[in-house]
Amino acid sequence: MDVRVDRDRCLGAGMCALTAPRVFDQDEEEGLVVLLDARPPEERRAAVRVAAGVCPASVITLTEHGSSPAA
Amino acid sequence: MQNVPSTRPENAETVKTGETTEPGAPVTLPTQRAAGCPFDPPAGLAELREERPLARMTYPDGHVGWLATGHSTVRAIMGDSRFSSRYELLHYPFPGGPEGPLPSAPVGDMTGMDAPEHTRFRRILTGKFTVRRMRQLSDRVAEITEERLDAMERGGPGVDLVEAFARPLPALMICELLGVPYADRERFQGHAHTIMSMDVTPEDRYAAFVGLQEYMAELVAAKRAAPSDDLLGDLARDSDLTDEELVGIGGFLLAAGLDTTANMIAHGTFALLTEPAQADALRADPDLAPQAVEELMRYLTIAHTSVKSALVDVELDGLLVRAGESVTLSLEAANRDPERFPDPDVLDLHRKATGHLGFGHGIHQCLGQQLARVELTVALPALLRRFPTLRLDVPAEEVPLRTDMSIYGVHRLPVTWDEA
Ligand code: HEM
Numbered sequence: 137m138d139v140r141v142d143r144d145r146c147l148g149a150g151m152c153a154l155t156a157p158r159v160f161d162q163d164e165e166e167g168l169v170v171l172l173d174a175r176p177p178e179e180r181r182a183a184v185r186v187a188a189g190v191c192p193a194s195v196i197t198l199t200e201h202g203s204s205p206a207a
Numbered sequence: 208m209q210n211v212p213s214t215r216p217e218n219a220e221t222v223k224t225g226e227t228t229e230p231g232a233p234v235t236l237p238t239q240r241a242a243g244c245p246f247d248p249p250a251g252l253a254e255l256r257e258e259r260p261l262a263r264m265t266y267p268d269g270h271v272g273w274l275a276t277g278h279s280t281v282r283a284i285m286g287d288s289r290f291s292s293r294y295e296l297l298h299y300p301f302p303g304g305p306e307g308p309l310p311s312a313p314v315g316d317m318t319g320m321d322a323p324e325h326t327r328f329r330r331i332l333t334g335k336f337t338v339r340r341m342r343q344l345s346d347r348v349a350e351i352t353e354e355r356l357d358a359m360e361r362g363g364p365g366v367d368l369v370e371a372f373a374r375p376l377p378a379l380m381i382c383e384l385l386g387v388p389y390a391d392r393e394r395f396q397g398h399a400h401t402i403m404s405m406d407v408t409p410e411d412r413y414a415a416f417v418g419l420q421e422y423m424a425e426l427v428a429a430k431r432a433a434p435s436d437d438l439l440g441d442l443a444r445d446s447d448l449t450d451e452e453l454v455g456i457g458g459f460l461l462a463a464g465l466d467t468t469a470n471m472i473a474h475g476t477f478a479l480l481t482e483p484a485q486a487d488a489l490r491a492d493p494d495l496a497p498q499a500v501e502e503l504m505r506y507l508t509i510a511h512t513s514v515k516s517a518l519v520d521v522e523l524d525g526l527l528v529r530a531g532e533s534v535t536l537s538l539e540a541a542n543r544d545p546e547r548f549p550d551p552d553v554l555d556l557h558r559k560a561t562g563h564l565g566f567g568h569g570i571h572q573c574l575g576q577q578l579a580r581v582e583l584t585v586a587l588p589a590l591l592r593r594f595p596t597l598r599l600d601v602p603a604e605e606v607p608l609r610t611d612m613s614i615y616g617v618h619r620l621p622v623t624w625d626e627a
């Protein structure tokens with residue numbers, strides 16, 4: 137799974153950092169999303185899919201690769 | 208909301224009436240909760256959601272727009288930039304609004320702006336409300352919580368939980384965060400309450416708004432002169448906000464922080480006291496708190512209604528929403544949609560309620576949600592654990608409900624407990 141974020145459209149609502157804290161953080165000044173791990177390991181992918189789904193600005197995009205079932 | 212003359216956005220080009228494929232007759236917004244069901248959305252919303260999740264709706268001013276009740280529909284509209292939040296484009300869904308669209312949003316009221324104006328304000332503030340920053344406040348929240356519980360124990364048994372606990376905690380926290388002296392609360396609490404009331408006259412609301420502005424203007428002048436180490440002090444020192452913008456934002460944040468979490472604490476406690484098994488589950492397992500808070504947010508949806516206006520013709524669920532038409536979003540109906548949440552009318556603290564719309568969705572999703580989460584996660588279990596025998600002191604039917612407020616909840620919650 138490849139994870140991408142679009143900081144330009146991020147609102148800093150923090151749903152990502154709340155849902156998948158090992159993969160997303162927020163920077164200190166602007167509170168915008170910071171991607172900690174663009175290729176999260178298997179055990180974190182479910183949380184990442186939830187985060188992408190709840191992000192209020194839909195700025196998290198996932199590219200699933202063959203090995204794991206697509207969400 | 209400010210009491211200025213409104214400009215009507217509809218012109219001949221955007222208004223085309225009578226063309227819709229929605230089959231039913233226009234409805235009016237259901238607002239009456241069934242007797243004995245203080246936690247359920249107004250009667251009639253469930254039927255609408257099932258049959259017509261996007262229905263034609265007649266507004267009290269005569270405008271014919273829409274009412275959205277289905278979770279996917281409401282969520283889609285909140286996330287769609289073709290729908291505007293500008294007040295001057297919106298028709299008020301509750302009785303007592305102006306004839307025609309609302310007056311435009313006062314300076315600093317972010318909920319009434321679209322991008323890019325909204326983006327500018329949001330960007331200035333998001334860094335102050337991150338998950339991490341709010342978690343750093345947990346210890347302070349826990350401290351205040353214990354102080355209030357001590358005071359309650361000394362004064363009780365038999366208190367109004369709203370006055371004794373639910374209101375002071377969020378008020379103290381938002382005051383500390385913003386740098387507003389809590390001792391001044393007589394000067395702003397009443398105004399904030401009036402602004403949030405749905406059944407006050409526009410004149411009274413305007414007067415309250417002016418009162419809050421006057422208070423904030425004094426405070427902002429003081430912060431400019433000597434910036435303190437708090438949110439308003441930071442903004443006074445570092446941001447490019449004008450005095451007027453700073454006053455507007457400060458008043459808005461203060462009002463938003465005072466009434467919302469307070470109602471979640473009080474109404475959440477009311478719900479838990481009527482479902483003792485759920486309360487016991489939370490008492491027994493503190494780790495359940497974060498999830499329990501999400502479920503209470505979903506189940507109670509105290510910020511029950513939002514409104515948007517279509518900027519262009521939009522096709523949605525096979526229906527055509529025309530430019531200029533208002534769409535009322537029933538967040539409370541959406542959060543009880545069985546398509547999204549199985550057995551939606553059951554309060555189940557163990558369910559995964561992620562994806563609820565209790566804090567909204569899209570670019571206006573609640574800025575203060577991480578603060579609210581910290582407050583609720585700390586306050587609710589602490590209250591239950593301190594008073595294992597906590598119970599209502601009046602029959603549930605006698606608890607006065609905030610059916611007259613844009614934030615639902617209870618006006619008072621008389622509770623008691625056995626002395627240890
Ligand atoms: C449990 C408590 C709370 C609830 C249920 C709640 C609910 C909401 C909802 C539903 C919205 C979106 C409104 C819409 O799109 O129509 C919102 C926006 C907002 N809330 Fe909250 N809120 C809560 C606590 C707070 C707190 C503590 C603050 C403190 C600062 C706050 C500040 C804001 C602000 C500034 C906005 C506007 C954001 C924007 O327009 O970008 N809220 N809130």
Ligand code: SF4
Binds near residue numbers: 146151192196
């Ligand atoms: S959830 Fe979305 S909008 Fe919120 S901080 Fe994360 S990326 Fe940004």
